[in-house]
Amino acid sequence: MFLLVACIDPTSARHARPGLDSDDLVDTAFDSGRSGDTADSGNAGDTASTSAGPCYLGPARDHSMCLDVVPYDAAWGSDYAYPAPYGGSEQYSVPARFIDITAYSAELEIAPNFVLGEYLYDWKGQHGVMQTHVVDFMQQVRDAVGGSVTVNSGYRNPSYNASVGGAEYSRHMYGDACDIDVSDMSADALAEICDGLGADYVATYDTGHTHCDWRDHPLDPAFYDVDPAGPPAPLAPRPAHTARLSSAGEAFTAPATGFDEGEPARRWTAYDAEGAVLAVGEGVVFVPPAGATRLRVVVGRQVVVEAAL
Ligand SMILES: [Zn+2]
Structure with missing residues (x-):
């Protein structure tokens, strides 16, 4: 039997643990397009431990939905034990700041058709990261689809990611990956939309979901200690x-x-x-x-x- 194997993506060595993110298969009950209660939800409180964080697209598409962040705290323990940056890549830096999910309503409208609870779930980590530009891209995906997009998985903290068999360096831990599906659209068609909107890595899975991430885009300084004016980081290593x-x-x-x-x-x-x-x-x-x-x-x-x- 003659075999020809072609890798579509450039690759480099990586350790991956196969497994099914079973929780991700459960519809989170949030459906893009809903309207949420945004009253008094834009600010987590003005304490010494919080600082200005990401300003998401918001319902008016003006990046006025600003949230606070808290610094990484070693007391969070093994749930937030990030691995050393993969291959030394800056794109795998450990986030320096996180959103405290408990400070906000899950219904907070961070984009015209998405609420915070679609990306950050407390059972996947009380503290979470979702990079601002990813929500921008996801709204573009939703606009291109022209209907509801279900986000099955956004941020996962390291212990949750490990518990569901996620890859050791899953981009879900870095806040620039989403697993999505659309009820009347094939995973491949959805993947084409992500590709067309500049996603850096797209894969489809047997469960019917499409993984889209933006791993090569500059890290969001709201969460990472990076210099926005500095030279661009090299592309992230591929699995x-x-x-x-x-x-x-x-x-x-x-x-x-x-x-x-x-x-x-x-x-x-x-x-x-x-x-x-x-x-x-x-x-x-x-x-x-x-x-x-x-x-x-x-x-x-x-x-x-x-x-x-
Ligand atoms: Zn994924």
Whole structure:
């Protein structure tokens, strides 16, 4: 069997732990488009421990929804034990400041069609990070979709991320990743929208969700000790994605490594000797039809494997 493996993304070594973010599969009940109570919710209080934080897009798209942040506190313990920056990359810096989620209503309108509780959940960490530009991009995604976008997962603190099998360096811990789905749109179509709006990394998963992150955009100084006027940070290292074809009898699978959260989506295409498409399929297992001479599988939109049968 001849194999051709093409990685769509540049890669570098990385440790990833596969697993399913089961909590992310639960609809959080927040639906973009709702109106929330924003009264007295714009300020967490003027205490010595808080400082001015991000100014989100807000309902009027004027970045006037400003929240306070608190400095990282070692007393938060293992829940916030960030790993050393991956590959020494500044893009994997430990956040210096966090939003105290308990200081705000989950209904706070941080964008025309999103509320705070869609991105930051107290059971994923009382203190959280969601970079300002990511909410801007997510509103653009929502505008492009033209309907509700469900955010299944925004920020995860390190212990929560580990508990759900998230990758050691999941961007969800850095506040620039979202797992999303749209009820009447395929994960691939949603991925195309993220790509078109400048997402730096997009992957699709077997659960039907699309992961979009903006890991190469400059870190938000509201949360990170970075110099906005300084030179741009080099691109963040990529996870090493691998996939291969494996057959048992007539059935093929495509075991994969390096994906952030659970099993990546697999799109199969079987071709005949003339190159015509005989069959397409989705899922973990695929059985090519009789007459197929070549098989192609795209894994999580990140790796393409082709084989002559
Ligand atoms: Zn994700």
